[in-house]
Amino acid sequence: MAKIMNKAILGLLNLLLLLLPPSLRDYLWAAPSEHGVGQQQQLQVYHPIILVAGFSCSDLEARLTDAYAPSLPRCGALKGKGWFPLWNDTMELVNHDYVPCFEEQMSLVFDPVVDDYVNQPGVETRVPNFGSAYGFTVKNESSPFWCNVKLRNELEGLGYRDGDTLFGAPYDIRHAPPRPGQCSKVYTDYFARVKDLVKHASEKNGNKAVILIGHSFGGRLMLDFLNSTPPLWRKNFIKHLVLLSPTPPIGFTETLTNLASGPTCIPMETIPRLALRPMWWSFTSSLLSLPSPTVFGHEPLIITKHRNYSAYDYQDFLAALGFSVKGTLPFKKWVDKRVEAPMVPTTYLSGFGVQTPKQVVYRDDNFNVYPENVYGDGDGVVNWNSVLVFAKELKRQQSPENILFKFIKIRNVSHSYIAIQDDSLKIVIAEILEANS
Numbered sequence: 001m002a003k004i005m006n007k008a009i010l011g012l013l014n015l016l017l018l019l020l021p022p023s024l025r026d027y028l029w030a031a032p033s034e035h036g037v038g039q040q041q042q043l044q045v046y047h048p049i050i051l052v053a054g055f056s057c058s059d060l061e062a063r064l065t066d067a068y069a070p071s072l073p074r075c076g077a078l079k080g081k082g083w084f085p086l087w088n089d090t091m092e093l094v095n096h097d098y099v100p101c102f103e104e105q106m107s108l109v110f111d112p113v114v115d116d117y118v119n120q121p122g123v124e125t126r127v128p129n130f131g132s133a134y135g136f137t138v139k140n141e142s143s144p145f146w147c148n149v150k151l152r153n154e155l156e157g158l159g160y161r162d163g164d165t166l167f168g169a170p171y172d173i174r175h176a177p178p179r180p181g182q183c184s185k186v187y188t189d190y191f192a193r194v195k196d197l198v199k200h201a202s203e204k205n206g207n208k209a210v211i212l213i214g215h216s217f218g219g220r221l222m223l224d225f226l227n228s229t230p231p232l233w234r235k236n237f238i239k240h241l242v243l244l245s246p247t248p249p250i251g252f253t254e255t256l257t258n259l260a261s262g263p264t265c266i267p268m269e270t271i272p273r274l275a276l277r278p279m280w281w282s283f284t285s286s287l288l289s290l291p292s293p294t295v296f297g298h299e300p301l302i303i304t305k306h307r308n309y310s311a312y313d314y315q316d317f318l319a320a321l322g323f324s325v326k327g328t329l330p331f332k333k334w335v336d337k338r339v340e341a342p343m344v345p346t347t348y349l350s351g352f353g354v355q356t357p358k359q360v361v362y363r364d365d366n367f368n369v370y371p372e373n374v375y376g377d378g379d380g381v382v383n384w385n386s387v388l389v390f391a392k393e394l395k396r397q398q399s400p401e402n403i404l405f406k407f408i409k410i411r412n413v414s415h416s417y418i419a420i421q422d423d424s425l426k427i428v429i430a431e432i433l434e435a436n437s
Contacts, residue, residue, distance in 0.1 A: 047205070048202065049165065050210055051152060052213065055247075056266060056267065057146070058170035058172070059087060059129065059135070059170065060086045060088070062083070062123055062125050065079070065122045068121065070104070072100060075101035086105060086106065087102070089139060091269065094268060094271060099268065099275075103276065105123050107279050108282045129168070130193060131169070134152075154425065174282075175187055175285060176283075195229065199237065211240045212241050216246065219246025220289075223243070231343060240436075241344050241346045243349065244419055245349070245418045247288075247381075249289075250339060251295070252383050252386050253356075253360065255288075255289040257357060260321060262280060293311040299311075339389075341397035345404040346406070347431050348394060348405070350379055350382070351380070351415065351417075352377060352412075354378060356380050406431070
């Protein structure tokens with residue numbers, strides 16, 4: 001009897017698989033192989049893909065001019081010697097005692113003349129390898145599959161080729177897309193380059209629309225990019241947006257920990273996060289994901305001996321840190337952030353069931369020590385309440401426009417590993433293939 005039931009179930013599953021798009025069906029039927037999560041076979045490539053990886057994955061090059069006045073003699077050793085890698089290998093920085101120079105040359109300053117954040121005097125920077133899926137690199141060899149490396153390998157196994165059907169859009173991690181009433185020349189230029197890249201990828205592939213895939217901060221950037229383009233342009237050029245654990249505009253608690261104790265997203269072995277805090281404070285991106293009061297309410301997020309701080313108390317919290325928001329942009333606009341649905345077919349994948357900081361405790365009012373965390377649910381970085389509200393806001397495009405939106409929750413997969421763990425990567429690839437068909 002059991003054999004008959006098992007046979008019937010298998011028959012039903014096979015019938016259901018036959019109803020799926022061919023590319024997705026072939027992938028799910030493929031047997032596991034030693035090379036990846038699915039059998040590495042050539043599948044028909046339908047639509048070009050642009051990958052955008054997470055925060056620590058883009059490289060940055062620098063050039064020092066005569067106007068640069070180094071704080072240490074060794075920091076000026078490369079002056080006048082052309083472009084050099086500034087941010088692409090953390091161990092090189094540590095081994096060559098270049099970390100203080102790295103911090104100085106990475107830091108931004110506010111220029112009231114142009115009303116924008118710019119490089120230090122005498123420091124020029126650029127993001128190399130724009131357009132290539134290999135434009136994102138792992139900064140730490142202990143995590144070789146970060147930065148979409150495993151995802152890229154899997155797509156190449158399915159027939160995608162860099163510069164032909166597969167592309168990348170690396171970015172300058174220090175800057176933030178402009179808020180209303182704020183300038184951001186870096187992102188004005190970046191969004192224009194992404195728009196040209198989308199058009200190029202489409203034309204190179206028979207004018208097929210493009211699939212955008214963004215992980216973490218890269219997902220946030222692609223959402224902002226799409227919302228900066230005309231609706232008709234999106235309709236003509238964008239086939240699908242795939243968001244892999246994106247950092248939502250409505251924020252998450254870890255942003256506050258990064259401000260108080262230094263960035264977790266710029267990992268450097270042997271270098272305390274606190275040592276990177278002044279540099280981090282100079283980045284406009286450091287304020288981009290503050291928890292929104294409309295989502296996090298009056299619940300204490302930062303707990304100290306004499307004062308608790310909620311999402312309504314950022315000005316007091318930053319003052320207590322000694323952080324000052326420079327520039328003319330009203331501070332309120334950094335935290336009152338609406339989620340605008342991209343109005344293109346969208347799939348949002350997020351992990352949950354992973355311990356995620358929801359409150360941070362500094363018992364002695366001392367922000368120069370690492371805090372204790374109070375944990376809740378999420379993907380290890382983004383809080384689950386933020387994920388749910390973000391998904392709800394994105395879903396608005398289903399009514400009245402009836403534009404596809406899918407929200408896929410994956411249990412026990414963390415923010416950084418959604419496109420690395422075999423079980424979750426298989427789900428990601430299946431969704432990409434479904435979007436592609």
